[in-house]
Amino acid sequence: MITLAVNGQTLSTELPPETPLLWVLRDGLGLTGTKYGCGVAACGACTVLVEGEAVRSCQLPVGEVNGAVTTIEGLAGAEGLHPLQKAWVAEQVAQCGYCQSGQIMQAAGLLMANPQPSDAEILEAMDGNLCRCGAYPRILAAIKAASAAMAG
Amino acid sequence: MGRAGKIARRSFLIGSAALVGGVAFGWYQYRKELPNPLQGQGLGALTPYVLIDASGVTVIAPRAEMGQGTHTTLAALVAEELDLDWSAVRVLHGPPAQAYYNGSLLREGVPFAPLDQGWLAETARDAMDVPARFLGLQVTGGSTSIPDGFEKMRLAGAVARLALIRAAARRSGLVEADLRTEGGRVLLPDGASLSYAELAVEAAAVELPDPPELRPSNAWKLLGKSLPRTDMAAKSDGSARYACDVRLPGMVFATVRRNPAPGAALLRFDAKEALAFPGGRDVLPLENGFAAVAESSWAAMQALDLVQVEWAAPDVAVDEALIAADLRAALDGAPEATAREQGEISAPEFEAEYSVPHQAHATMEPMGAAAWLQDGRLQLWAGTQFPTMALAEAAKAAGVAPDAVEFHTEFMGGGFGRRAEMDFIRQAASLAKALSPVPVLLSWSREEDMAQDMYRPAAMARVRASVADGAVSQFHLATAAGSIIESLAGRFGFPALGPDSSILQGAGEQPYDFPNYLVTGHRAETRVPLGFWRSVGNSQNAFFHDCALDELAHLAGVDPLLFRMRQMTHLPSIQVLEAAAEISNWGATAPGRAKGVGFCYSFGVPVAEVVEVEDTPQGIRLTGAWIAADPGIALDPSIIEAQLSGGMVFGLSAAMQGAITFAQGRVEQSNFWDYEPMRMRQCPPITVKILQSGGEIRGIGEPGTPPAAPALANAIFALTGKRIRHLPLNREVRFA
Ligand code: FES
Ligand code: FES
Numbered sequence: 001m002i003t004l005a006v007n008g009q010t011l012s013t014e015l016p017p018e019t020p021l022l023w024v025l026r027d028g029l030g031l032t033g034t035k036y037g038c039g040v041a042a043c044g045a046c047t048v049l050v051e052g053e054a055v056r057s058c059q060l061p062v063g064e065v066n067g068a069v070t071t072i073e074g075l076a077g078a079e080g081l082h083p084l085q086k087a088w089v090a091e092q093v094a095q096c097g098y099c100q101s102g103q104i105m106q107a108a109g110l111l112m113a114n115p116q117p118s119d120a121e122i123l124e125a126m127d128g129n130l131c132r133c134g135a136y137p138r139i140l141a142a143i144k145a146a147s148a149a150m151a152g
Numbered sequence: 153m154g155r156a157g158k159i160a161r162r163s164f165l166i167g168s169a170a171l172v173g174g175v176a177f178g179w180y181q182y183r184k185e186l187p188n189p190l191q192g193q194g195l196g197a198l199t200p201y202v203l204i205d206a207s208g209v210t211v212i213a214p215r216a217e218m219g220q221g222t223h224t225t226l227a228a229l230v231a232e233e234l235d236l237d238w239s240a241v242r243v244l245h246g247p248p249a250q251a252y253y254n255g256s257l258l259r260e261g262v263p264f265a266p267l268d269q270g271w272l273a274e275t276a277r278d279a280m281d282v283p284a285r286f287l288g289l290q291v292t293g294g295s296t297s298i299p300d301g302f303e304k305m306r307l308a309g310a311v312a313r314l315a316l317i318r319a320a321a322r323r324s325g326l327v328e329a330d331l332r333t334e335g336g337r338v339l340l341p342d343g344a345s346l347s348y349a350e351l352a353v354e355a356a357a358v359e360l361p362d363p364p365e366l367r368p369s370n371a372w373k374l375l376g377k378s379l380p381r382t383d384m385a386a387k388s389d390g391s392a393r394y395a396c397d398v399r400l401p402g403m404v405f406a407t408v409r410r411n412p413a414p415g416a417a418l419l420r421f422d423a424k425e426a427l428a429f430p431g432g433r434d435v436l437p438l439e440n441g442f443a444a445v446a447e448s449s450w451a452a453m454q455a456l457d458l459v460q461v462e463w464a465a466p467d468v469a470v471d472e473a474l475i476a477a478d479l480r481a482a483l484d485g486a487p488e489a490t491a492r493e494q495g496e497i498s499a500p501e502f503e504a505e506y507s508v509p510h511q512a513h514a515t516m517e518p519m520g521a522a523a524w525l526q527d528g529r530l531q532l533w534a535g536t537q538f539p540t541m542a543l544a545e546a547a548k549a550a551g552v553a554p555d556a557v558e559f560h561t562e563f564m565g566g567g568f569g570r571r572a573e574m575d576f577i578r579q580a581a582s583l584a585k586a587l588s589p590v591p592v593l594l595s596w597s598r599e600e601d602m603a604q605d606m607y608r609p610a611a612m613a614r615v616r617a618s619v620a621d622g623a624v625s626q627f628h629l630a631t632a633a634g635s636i637i638e639s640l641a642g643r644f645g646f647p648a649l650g651p652d653s654s655i656l657q658g659a660g661e662q663p664y665d666f667p668n669y670l671v672t673g674h675r676a677e678t679r680v681p682l683g684f685w686r687s688v689g690n691s692q693n694a695f696f697h698d699c700a701l702d703e704l705a706h707l708a709g710v711d712p713l714l715f716r717m718r719q720m721t722h723l724p725s726i727q728v729l730e731a732a733a734e735i736s737n738w739g740a741t742a743p744g745r746a747k748g749v750g751f752c753y754s755f756g757v758p759v760a761e762v763v764e765v766e767d768t769p770q771g772i773r774l775t776g777a778w779i780a781a782d783p784g785i786a787l788d789p790s791i792i793e794a795q796l797s798g799g800m801v802f803g804l805s806a807a808m809q810g811a812i813t814f815a816q817g818r819v820e821q822s823n824f825w826d827y828e829p830m831r832m833r834q835c836p837p838i839t840v841k842i843l844q845s846g847g848e849i850r851g852i853g854e855p856g857t858p859p860a861a862p863a864l865a866n867a868i869f870a871l872t873g874k875r876i877r878h879l880p881l882n883r884e885v886r887f888a
Contacts, residue, residue, distance in 0.1 A: 015448055016430050023450035027405055032397035033390020035565070036449070037516055038598045042824035045516065072390030081389065088388040092380065092790050095798055096219030097387030098394060098516040098565030123833045130824060132516040132566050133219050134801025135794065136835040 002062055006031070007074025017063025022046045024062045025071060033072040033101045037130065044129030047102040047109075048072075054109025056128075072101035075108060084108055087146035095133035103129050107143045116147055174205025174349075175356035177312035201308035202230055203244075204316075204352040209234070209336060210242045214301070216537055217245070217383060218567030219798075220853040221791035224381040226301050228788065232374045233309030233367060234348075235333040243382050245561040298787065298851045303366075310364045312355070319354035320346050369785070378790030383563065395562045398522035398533040400591035404433060405449040406583050407456055407595055410441030412603050413466035413817035414681050418442065422460040429455040436586050438579055445587065449595045456597075466817035470679045475814065478677040479507070479612035482632035487672035489651035491660020495668030497628040500616035502707060506699060508692045508861075508879045510812040511608035511685055512819075512827055517565020518601040519576035523584035524591035525550050530557045530584060535564030537572040541644070545574045549581035568802070569684035573606055574643070599822045606643075606683025607812055609633040609676075613659075613696035619708040623719055626668035629700065631659050631693055634678035643681070651675070657689030658754050658858055662697055663722035680814060686802055687754060687857040694752035694858035695807075695865070695879065702748070702866040703875065712866065713738055713749045724782045724845040725751070725758035731780035731841045732760035745775060748867025750859035756848065757783050757855035761800060763863040764836070765871050771886035772868065774804070774836040782843040783850040789842055792852050797838040799856025805830040807861035809882045834887065 003012040006029065013019075013028040025031040025048070037045030039058050046058040051067035075082045081089075084104050094100045103126070110117060110125040117125065122143050131139065178200040203210045211227040223243045231241050313333055320338040321328045323346070330341050337345040348355075369376065386392035411418060421442055423435035431451035436443045442459060446452040468474070521534035523546070530550045536542040539561050547554040564571050580594040596604075611633035618625045635652040656673035685691060705715035717729045729751060732738070741747050745766045752759055764776035779796045786792055809828055813820045821827040861879060868885060869875050876884045 015451075019448060019450050023448045026397075027448040027450070030399050032393075032399065035394075035517070036396070036595070037518075038824050039453070040598075040823055040825065042828075043516070076389065085388045089380070089384050092378075092384055092794070094219075094381075094384055094387035095221070095794060096516060096564060096566045097383065097392050100387055101390050104388065126832045128831075130516070130829055130831065132514060132568075132802075132829050134798035134805075134830070134835070136801065136830075136832045137797060137838050138794070139832065 004062065004065060005068040007070060008068075013062065015062065018061050020058050021048070021060045021062050021065055021069070022057040025057065025069075031071050031073055035098055035101055037099070037102070041128075042130075043099070043102070044106055045099050045102040047105040047129065049105060049109055049112075052109065052112045054106045070105075070108075072105060075104065082108065083146040083149045084111070084142065087142040087149065091138045091142040091145060093135055093138040093142050095135050099129065099131045099133075103131065103139055107139075107146070110143070111147055111150065115150060117143075119144075174203060174352045175315075176200035177202040177204075177315065178308050201305055202234065202312045204312065204348050204355070206349050206352075208240060208242065208349055209236055210244055211305075213243050213245055216535065216539070216561055216564060216567070216571075218535065218537065218564035218571065220795055221381055221788065222298065223383060224379060225298055225788050225791060226305050227382060228374045228379055229301060229305035230309035232372055233306050234313045235335065237335040238374060238379060240336060241382065299849055302849050306366050307363055310366055311360060314364050315355040315358040315360060316348055316351050318358040319351045323351070323354060375787050376789075378788055381791070392563050394517055394565050395522055395534045396517060396520045396565075396593065396595055398562070398593065400522065400524060403522075403591045403593055404445050404587065405447065405452050405595065406443045406445045406592050407449060407452040407597055407600070408438060408441055408443045408579055409456055409459075409461075409600060410438070410604055411463045412819070413463065413469075414604065416440065416466040416817070417464040419462040419464050421462070425460070426455040426458040429458055431455075434587070435459055436583065438582060443579070443583055443594070445583070445592065449593070453597055468679060469817045470814045471816065472813050474679070475610050476507070476612070478634070478679070479610065479632045482674040482676035483612060483614055483630050485674065487630065488675045489653070489656055489673045490671065491656045491673065492669050492671035494666075494670070495626070497616060497626050497668055497670050499618075500626060500628070501618045502704060503614070503616050504700060504703065504877055505612065505614050506696045506877045507612040508610060508695060509810075510610045510680070510814075511691075511806050511810050512602055512605045512812050512821070513566070513568045513570035513683075513685060514602065514605075514824075514827060514829065515564070515566030515568060515570055518596040518598055519570070520593070520595040521576055521580035522591065522593045523550075523580040525552070525581075525584040525588035527589070528552060528556055530581060531560070532557065532577070532581060532584075533560040533562055534577055534580065535562050535567070535571055536577065537564075537567050537569070538574075542574060542577045545577050546581040549578040550585045568686040569688070570605065572684060575604070598824070602822055602827060603819045605812070605819075606639065606681040608685030608688075608691060609636065609682045611692040611696075613693075615696065615700040617700065617704055619704050622708050622710045622715075624664070624666045624701070624704055627664075627666045627700075627704075628670040628672075629659055629697055630672045630674060631655065631696055632674035632676050633689070633692065634676050634680070634682050636682045636684060636688070638675075638678045639682040654689040656693070658687075658691075658693035658752055659689070659697055661753060663720050663725045663753055663758070665719065665721040686799065687854040690752055690754040690854070690858040691803065691806070691861075694750065694754070695861040698750050698752060698859065698862035699865055699877065702862065702869065706869075716749070716751055722753070722758065724843065724847065725753055727843055727845070728758045728760040728780040728782050731843055732762050732778055735780065735839050735841050736762035736764070736776070736778035738762065746867055746870035748863050748865065748870050750861065750863030750866060752855070752858035752862075754855045754858050756850040757781055757852065759796070759855045759859050761856075761859040761863040763804075763860075763867045765864070765867045767871060768888050770888035772871070773888040774834065774864070777804075777836045777838045777863075778841070779838065779856060780841040780843060781852070781855060782845050783852050783855075784845060784847040785849040786842045786844050787849070792842055793840040795852045796840050796856035799854060800838065800860045801830055801835060803857040803860025804864060807864050807879055807881055808834070808887055809880050811880050
């Protein structure tokens with residue numbers, strides 16, 4: 001049995017340690033907000049934070065997780081939605097929405113490391129996250145809006 | 153009198169029906185043969201769009217949400233007439249029911265272009281409306297949801313409002329004229345108010361008149377404005393549920409593999425090693441393949457790889473040379489249909505051949521469904537564009553009667569036409585049968601999704617044309633592709649009669665008036681599974697038709713945008729080109745950059761797109777994109793903008809770098825690293841201008857796609873002088 005710190009809770013799974021974190025979250029723990037898109041680190045749909053850093057959970061065996069995991073379900077704090085989530089709603093970013101948990105978590109990792117990124121830095125950080133619906137212009141706008149809101 | 157008026161007289165018998173604790177509003181069918189969608193709830197033959205009960209007002213959306221925002225706009229149509237508070241509106245996807253048939257879709261399937269509003273075309277379209285009903289086509293596709301729901305949803309809202317006012321008048325003893333509605337309540341003159349919920353039961357007993365007058369557009373409060381989408385919060389906090397997110401007690405996880413040569417059989421397999429994989433549970437045969445079942449989707453995917461398998465070889469080992477030879481042979485042969493024939497073609501000075509490869513849908517959520525067969529009843533959860541068909545197919549696969557199936561339509565992680573198919577539905581139902589009473593979640597791997605698609609056909613065209621006095625003097629476009637309808641008919645088991653109009657779609661109905669103009673469609677051998685892909689035939693024919701016009705403009709020495717505009721006969725089309733020129737600042741381009749224009753009239757919507765490119769040391773970069781479109785009436789500008797720009801990105805992805813290729817009967821691509829949609833860094837800023845000529849309302853999910861490829865190819869010509877006539881463009885140029 002493996003225990004994990006996820007979204008501020010201690011959870012455990014019977015799934016074997018080689019199982020990627022993605023599938024432990026989705027199939028073992030019922031946290032289905034994190035999505036599968038490719039399984040080969042090519043789409044970013046599975047992005048979560050480990051100790052504040054954005055990682056592809058499809059590539060990380062659960063036995064090798066060192067640190068606290070935050071998923072889209074745990075991004076909102078006591079004060080309500082995360083500024084990125086608020087910006088996502090305000091900018092009406094999502095179309096089918098399937099890629100958006102990964103987009104938001106990738107952006108959360110970026111803003112944690114670099115609260116005031118330039119456009120070029122945003123594009124570089126987000127380049128591994130595909131959106132088949134083509135919502136890119138609004139994703140960019142929402143990250144900029146969230147960054148501005150966080151700067152207060 | 154427009155067509156909408158005719159439909160209203162003929163088939164809208166507005167009504168209401170009581171159900172436990174509330175009331176449903178909608179309209180009765182023209183003839184009452186269709187089974188009632190909410191049977192057992194006392195609804196008679198009513199097609200309900202509005203349910204009011206103690207918990208408030210729920211709008212039933214008859215179309216599926218695959219990202220196009222249709223739930224929001226369908227709900228807004230009801231809310232506008234019913235005076236609902238937008239933030240309190242709830243939307244449910246309706247159950248699969250023939251009563252929710254989509255008459256618009258079949259109407260556009262008749263061989264008359266939507267541009268053609270003449271008597272013959274109108275009569276044919278109206279005639280198609282009745283069979284659509286009896287076929288029970290509850291389909292989301294063809295950009296038809298909004299045209300189809302524009303009247304129905306507003307009428308349902310209007311009649312509900314009227315019934316509630318009557319109920320309030322009875323209860324209060326006041327006259328109807330003194331009552332108003334606002335924010336989901338009936339307001340009395342003394343400042344008191346009654347909520348719709350408390351009036352619902354009485355409203356069900358109210359006698360209803362003929363269809364009430366609908367509000368004129370200048371009185372609209374919600375329609376015409378950008379509304380917060382009803383699904384946006386759930387899609388920003390991870391709570392939106394897709395089929396792959398359904399979890400049930402004791403659920404097992406499955407994944408499948410079919411013969412990588414589509415259609416070829418499974419000979420034998422050995423599951424010993426697979427079953428020994430930790431967490432492995434079962435390996436089950438399926439049509440042309442097998443499924444692995446395990447305690448997690450990952451374990452199932454690992455176990456699947458351990459199955460020793462022998463596949464049958466395909467009858468024909470399809471490859472790119474064969475596909476090209478098929479297309480050439482079709483072009484060399486006689487056309488199967490002619491879309492345009494005017495004057496004659498002789499001794500053309502310009503001749504060119506164009507081609508495009510197969511394309512995959514590659515929806516972000518791979519195919520999948522959840523299913524549970526218990527005590528002879530099947531429950532199935534899936535994202536589908538075609539729920540009535542899905543229900544019937546699921547029943548067949550699980551071996552139960554259709555009325556023993558409960559179907560749940562979930563959000564779709566992208567559709568683009570792929571989720572109109574039935575393969576994953578059948579697989580999930582078969583697995584539920586084999587595993588009964590254990591519930592199962594079927595999730596395809598990305599590799600399976602890429603290899604087992606129903607592809608946008610490869611296509612090829614020849615253009616022969618001449619210019620004189622700065623205009624086209626003759627133009628012959630011969631376009632060839634395999635037949636989607638033939639492929640579909642084989643899968644769905646219906647006869648494919650007559651020519652396949654998708655081969656010519658977008659080629660014959662462009663709003664030009666060349667003195668000598670011939671457009672012919674040629675059916676090529678259909679050897680691989682073909683399907684509807686966002687904008688269907690328009691996606692290739694816009695590239696052929698519009699790129700050829702760009703070449704002719706160059707030959708004639710006329711600005712390409714003006715060249716198109718001057719030869720158009722359709723005012724809204726001219727106006728979108730004018731608008732695109734204006735917002736893109738067409739005449740003025742920075743040094744080192746160049747612009748190209750693309751135009752296509754599809755699904756009744758003229759769309760002009762401009763792309764600007766720049767040569768950089770890393771390759772060609774897209775520095776700007778502009779779209780002007782006219783859907784007749786714009787109900788929600790924010791959703792329309794998202795659909796147009798998303799549609800353009802979809803078209804640009806394919807044009808730049810999208811190609812599905814075959815070798816030895818198999819698809820060569822397997823994941824996003826070799827079939828890669830456009831990434832964020834490649835995406836230019838996109839400016840959208842929406843025009844409203846006030847014509848018939850049109851859907852907008854697809855028309856943004858077709859002009860993208862010609863706009864980009866024409867921009868690359870303007871930048872480099874290089875004409876690229878074969879997609880994808882990255883075989884000829886490098887993109888940054
Ligand atoms: S699923 Fe992990 S990157 Fe695509
Ligand atoms: S919103 Fe559909 S894939 Fe991004």
